[in-house]
Amino acid sequence: MKRIQITPYALLTPAIVVLLAALAYPVGWQFWTSLTKYGLKQQFGQPPEFVGAENYAAVFTNPEIWGVIGRSVAFCLVNAVVTVLIGMGLALLMNAAAKAARLALQVAMLLAWAMPVVAAMTVWLWLFNWHHGVINWLLTQAGVDMTGHNWLEDPLSFYFVATVIVVWMSVPFVAFSIFAGLTQVAPEILEAAEVDGATGWQRFRTIIIPMIRPVLMIVLLLQVIWDLRVFTQIQMLQDAGADYTSTNLLGTFIYRTGVGAGDFGMAAAMSVFVLVLTMLLSAPYVRSLMKEEN
Amino acid sequence: MKRTIAMAALLAVGALTLSACGGPAATTPAADPSAAEPAGQNITLWLAGGDTPDALREYLKTEYNKATGGTLTIEEQSWGDLVAKLTTSLPDAANTPDVVEVGNTQSPTFTNVGAFADISDMYAELGGDKLLQSFVEVGKVDGKNYTLPYYFGSRYMFYRKDVWKAAGVEVPTTLDEFNKAVVTIAEKNPNNIKDFSGFFIGGQDWRNGISWVFANGGDLAKYENGQWTSTLSDPNTIKGLQQLQDIQKAASNAPSTAKDESPWLYINDSDAVTNDDGTVTETSFNAATIMAPGWAHWSIGDLVKNDEGTEVRQWNSDKFGVFVLPGNDGKPAPVFAGGSNIGISAASQKQEGARELLKIIFSAEYQQLLGQNGLGPANSDYTSALGDDEFAKALTESASNSKLTPAAPGWATVEGSMKLEEFFSKVSDGGDIAALAAEYDAIITPMLNGS
Numbered sequence: 001m002k003r004i005q006i007t008p009y010a011l012l013t014p015a016i017v018v019l020l021a022a023l024a025y026p027v028g029w030q031f032w033t034s035l036t037k038y039g040l041k042q043q044f045g046q047p048p049e050f051v052g053a054e055n056y057a058a059v060f061t062n063p064e065i066w067g068v069i070g071r072s073v074a075f076c077l078v079n080a081v082v083t084v085l086i087g088m089g090l091a092l093l094m095n096a097a098a099k100a101a102r103l104a105l106q107v108a109m110l111l112a113w114a115m116p117v118v119a120a121m122t123v124w125l126w127l128f129n130w131h132h133g134v135i136n137w138l139l140t141q142a143g144v145d146m147t148g149h150n151w152l153e154d155p156l157s158f159y160f161v162a163t164v165i166v167v168w169m170s171v172p173f174v175a176f177s178i179f180a181g182l183t184q185v186a187p188e189i190l191e192a193a194e195v196d197g198a199t200g201w202q203r204f205r206t207i208i209i210p211m212i213r214p215v216l217m218i219v220l221l222l223q224v225i226w227d228l229r230v231f232t233q234i235q236m237l238q239d240a241g242a243d244y245t246s247t248n249l250l251g252t253f254i255y256r257t258g259v260g261a262g263d264f265g266m267a268a269a270m271s272v273f274v275l276v277l278t279m280l281l282s283a284p285y286v287r288s289l290m291k292e293e294n
Numbered sequence: 295m296k297r298t299i300a301m302a303a304l305l306a307v308g309a310l311t312l313s314a315c316g317g318p319a320a321t322t323p324a325a326d327p328s329a330a331e332p333a334g335q336n337i338t339l340w341l342a343g344g345d346t347p348d349a350l351r352e353y354l355k356t357e358y359n360k361a362t363g364g365t366l367t368i369e370e371q372s373w374g375d376l377v378a379k380l381t382t383s384l385p386d387a388a389n390t391p392d393v394v395e396v397g398n399t400q401s402p403t404f405t406n407v408g409a410f411a412d413i414s415d416m417y418a419e420l421g422g423d424k425l426l427q428s429f430v431e432v433g434k435v436d437g438k439n440y441t442l443p444y445y446f447g448s449r450y451m452f453y454r455k456d457v458w459k460a461a462g463v464e465v466p467t468t469l470d471e472f473n474k475a476v477v478t479i480a481e482k483n484p485n486n487i488k489d490f491s492g493f494f495i496g497g498q499d500w501r502n503g504i505s506w507v508f509a510n511g512g513d514l515a516k517y518e519n520g521q522w523t524s525t526l527s528d529p530n531t532i533k534g535l536q537q538l539q540d541i542q543k544a545a546s547n548a549p550s551t552a553k554d555e556s557p558w559l560y561i562n563d564s565d566a567v568t569n570d571d572g573t574v575t576e577t578s579f580n581a582a583t584i585m586a587p588g589w590a591h592w593s594i595g596d597l598v599k600n601d602e603g604t605e606v607r608q609w610n611s612d613k614f615g616v617f618v619l620p621g622n623d624g625k626p627a628p629v630f631a632g633g634s635n636i637g638i639s640a641a642s643q644k645q646e647g648a649r650e651l652l653k654i655i656f657s658a659e660y661q662q663l664l665g666q667n668g669l670g671p672a673n674s675d676y677t678s679a680l681g682d683d684e685f686a687k688a689l690t691e692s693a694s695n696s697k698l699t700p701a702a703p704g705w706a707t708v709e710g711s712m713k714l715e716e717f718f719s720k721v722s723d724g725g726d727i728a729a730l731a732a733e734y735d736a737i738i739t740p741m742l743n744g745s
Contacts, residue, residue, distance in 0.1 A: 039744070040381065040403065040407050040707070040744065041407045041744070043381060043385050043407070044384070044385050044407040044408050044409055045385065045408070046407075130549055130552075131559070131560070132559075132578070147488055147489065148488070148489045148547065148549075150549040150551060150552075152551060153549055153550060153551050239374060241496075241498065241549060241551040241552050241553060242551050243551060243716060243719060244712045244715065244716055245716055255378075256710070256711060256712065259377075259378040259381055259382065259710075260377065260378060260707075260710035260711055260712070261707045261710050261711040261741065262381060262403075262704075262706075262707045262710070
């Protein structure tokens with residue numbers, strides 16, 4: 001007969017209790033609101049009307065929302081992958097560089113990482129300003145006439161700017177995490193492989209990558225989650241002058257539907273949907289993480 | 295076992311995500327009438343944007359303290375976030391500001407849902423029929439006063455006298471003349487500046503662009519049979535939009551996504567840089583005309599150093615001038631009336647202190663202070679405080695025929711949704727006006743009725 005082990009469950013209990021206590025009210029409220037017609041009147045005290053799955057039906061039959069979802073998923077995947085690739089490159093550079101160079105790199109990245117989002121965004125907006133931005137000026141000086149070019153007008157170019165900014169902000173975290181992983185790779189193994197005639201690329205692909213795989217998986221998972229719920233950067237870029245409908249991602253769309261246009265029921269339904277979407281996107285990673293551990 | 299850990303992990307993922315989509319706190323407003331004594335009440339006033347100068351803020355703090363012994367805290371909210379902030383803060387008795395400035399166009403949305411306290415009993419004491427009536431109207435529901443006018447502003451044109459002269463055009467006396475003049479200036483481009491605008495108006499700038507709609511007899515919405523309807527497709531609205539589109543095509547080089555923020559950057563001519571070969575590139579000046587609220591004149595002029603050595607703008611009447619956008623009927627074109635209303639949060643626990651503050655704001659002294667600082671006083675007895683310089687004249691003249699946005703219960707929702715920015719931007723991009731108007735009418739009408 002299989003004996004039931006109590007200890008693991010007992011150890012998990014405090015964490016689950018805290019999670020439930022902190023989540024039960026907001027999730028419960030969110031879910032309940034998503035089933036009601038909840039507008040500005042309800043916000044000011046009138047009882048909401050229960051409408052069942054009406055909000056969800058509206059979410060799934062609205063082509064604009066599917067556009068937002070598609071763009072958000074694409075944006076989050078592209079950004080997560082680009083961030084991890086650049087972060088890994090910088091981590092390898094830090095690993096190989098001399099001490100002084102490494103220190104300079106680390107300080108630079110820490111500064112970028114520690115900069116408050118709104119402050120950093122203000123500077124980025126200046127850089128990309130259509131009228132007096134440095135980027136346009138530099139490109140014009142270099143011979144490409146970009147005078148008066150508005151980077152935020154075309155949605156693709158808008159997302160390009162957003163990607164540059166989001167990646168810039170998240171690379172330091174990824175680079176440091178992977179760098180920490182790299183320091184755990186035993187130099188003896190790499191030396192032995194080198195003696196056996198393995199090229200640099202072979203050592204990287206067959207020794208380093210498998211050894212830092214858990215770190216890579218975790219940072220990729222975190223980036224996917226963070227980039228799916230990106231808000232501040234998109235909101236501030238939009239406010240600097242962009243077409244709202246074609247540049248909305250899930251975060252800004254929900255905000256504008258709920259707080260902006262006073263339709264909290266729809267916004268709540270969207271939020272619940274994002275929760276499910278995040279779980280779906282991250283489920284494969286969580287499962288393979290579990291496998292690694294066992 | 296494996297499954298349990300996986301569940302816990304998924305739960306944790308959920309926790310991380312949800313923090314991104316927390317809903318607003320739903321609290322029932324509960325004004326406490328027991329706190330009837332204003333003595334020593336510490337209250338908070340929300341002002342929108344930086345329009346109220348520091349000297350006036352200090353005055354309010356000092357006077358409030360003198361009157362009640364309590365402290366007045368003034369918090370400034372940006373116009374862009376105001377609707378969102380009011381939506382989340384006003385219902386919450388624990389966190390609501392006590393007295394709130396709200397855009398005149400945003401007032402109906404909040405008064406209709408009961409966000410403000412009934413101050414009808416103070417109406418006569420605070421100025422009564424002397425108060426700007428169009429603003430009093432947007433603060434009224436079922437004959438009761440909830441918000442009252444705080445100040446009014448208006449919009450008029452700032453232009454470069456030197457450039458207009460060089461292009462050989464006169465200050466216009468009708469709207470048609472204006473529309474032609476700015477195209478002529480853009481074509482002649484006397485200073486030979488790249489991407490020069492005869493009249494600089496951003497594509498998303500509906501607050502200024504709406505003047506062309508109003509001037510042609512169009513409107514944003516109408517109230518009929520108990521229902522609000524968006525009227526972008528009205529033939530008169532379309533006529534105005536067509537003129538605006540023509541200007542944007544032929545006279546304005548502003549991006550189609552630009553808003554009404556700091557247009558004076560483009561009319562001032564400093565910020566010039568000297569190139570290696572000795573030539574000078576003017577990076578700033580590229581518009582002969584802009585439309586802006588009256589207080590913009592503080593930001594227009596030549597760059598000079600003041601006594602403390604900081605660079606400030608000094609108005610130069612040889613180079614710059616102002617005129618009121620003319621209509622085709624001999625009157626000024628109806629422009630969008632700027633300004634705001636002020637009211638007491640219904641959820642505030644400090645109604646008495648808040649009422650004291652309103653008395654100070656509507657006092658003769660404060661009304662005059664508003665006028666002296668270029669803000670139109672709510673009480674018509676004190677409009678003379680605005681003075682009689684060219685800015686005061688232009689302000690009074692343009693305000694005389696100004697118009698408010700629709701007093702629909704859902705108007706703030708329409709503004710908060712940014713749909714008007716989008717619509718005007720698409721028009722300025724040269725889109726098919728009739729088709730766009732029909733499309734956005736269908737989007738805006740349900741919002742207007744607050745459904």
